[in-house]
Amino acid sequence: AQIAEAVRLHQRVTRKQAMARAVELLHLVAIPQPERRVNQYPHEFSGGMRQRAVIAMAVANDPDLLIADEPTTALDVTVQAQILAVLRSLQERLGLGLVLITHDLGVVAGHADRVAVVYSGRVVEQAGVSELFADPRHPYTRGLIASIPNLEESRERLFSIDGSPPALGRLPGGCAFYPRCIYAAARCRTEDPPLHDVGGRFSACHFATTLPPFHSAVLAAASLDSGDVAP
Ligand code: SF4
Known part of the structure; x- marks a missing residue:
């Protein structure tokens, strides 16, 4: 009925x-x-x-x-x-x-064929599914992928992104991911990065083109050791 x-x-x-x-x-x-x-x-x-x-x-x-x-x-x-x-x-x-x-x-x-990653109500990265997983160009996407358990690695602690998503009514100034981002720099605190073209794909990160090569295990180890990785 x-x-x-x-x-x-x-x-x-x-x-x-x-x-x-x-x-x-x-x-x-x-x-x-x-x-x-x-x-x-x-x-x-x-x-x-x-x-x-x-x-x-x-x-x-x-x-x-x-x-x-x-x-x-x-x-x-x-x-x-x-x-x-x-x-x-x-x-x-x-x-x-x-x-x-x-x-x-x-x-x-x-x-999926094409993926849009959303953080705090905004698309922060958009790319074809293969390129997104192979080479994420936004730190939030990197954190999400690094937190997937890998059966081929022995790790005592699974990676997680520190902190919690901000309340939508009280977004921080600048980049909304700034308080949790291990790549954050001074300008991220004040300048909100727009979603921009990065060679046929899109990222809302000031450092989308200069982030170091992505390897989930390296990211996880760096984050757990120091809590800070400069771009
Ligand atoms: S703009 Fe800065 S804080 Fe935002 S995701 Fe990129 S590096 Fe991190």
Whole structure:
């Protein structure tokens, strides 16, 4: 009924046609036996199936763009892989643009073409997924990547970015990342760096082109040892 409602709100169709479209949509998101399932209540679906039903609602009216905000949060890894496969398949079959909002860098690495990293409500870096992971040009992105556990390294402590994100109502002057940045210099305190072109990609850091080569282990060690790495 919820899926059919999304159809009826936007299209001139009868109740019966909307239910037929709901069956079609459940089939599209790989729900088995959609003719039977369409009459069930949400509590009769598993978590992964409910997530697919929500995706079915989202694509019910043939959008050009699908914005999926944390679509795999609270799902186990198997179901997460299934949901991402459904999104990928919809993207290809319906020609959808897909904006995936996630904190999971593994999901980003495996599914994104282009990545925008957001800090304090602003895009601070934007690049193709391969170049972003190989050579991040913003210190916040570097911190995020360095904090991913690496099974090939033995480290007593995982890297973390010191401090907490600032309250949006009380952003520091200058660069919003300044209080937490291991590359910060005096001008960062007063000059807010704009997002600018760095050879076909974008960074909002004064030192985007002069940051030292990135190696997550080196960054983590430097940060833990001294708390300060000059650009
Ligand atoms: S502008 Fe300065 S404080 Fe901001 S991210 Fe770059 S180095 Fe760090």
